[in-house]
Amino acid sequence: MSKNRILVVEDNHDNMTLIVDVLLSLDYEVLQATDGEQGVTMATDFMPDLILMDLSLPRMDGWTATKTIKAQQSLHHIPIIALTAHAMIGDRERALAVGCDDYISKPLNLQELARKLSDYTE
16 A cells, blocks of 8 residues: 655744654655645645644745646545644634645644544544
8 A cells, every 4th residue: 555645834943853853754655845836836746645734824825726726637536634823812723714624733743633634544
């Protein structure tokens, strides 16, 4: 069976390193984008099985990138999990409203991340 391919869209180097290390240890194939525009392009080019999307990104924020991906017929089926420090009341609902399938607040709980990954990649 082929590895599940996960696109991580994250502009913070330390967060990206942590997430990529976790994903690799769980035997996922990892793609990396550092802004929303690059995330949309990579989603289109590589058709990942799952996208982990930071919402506060340069060039195109994660809210807009998620809406853009979900608006494309060829991509709308790809689950997107928001990874964000936006943890105020209403942020989870707002993330789901723009098309995110799930939501994880930062700082990351690695057990929660692993559990949600298995929910979407089994």
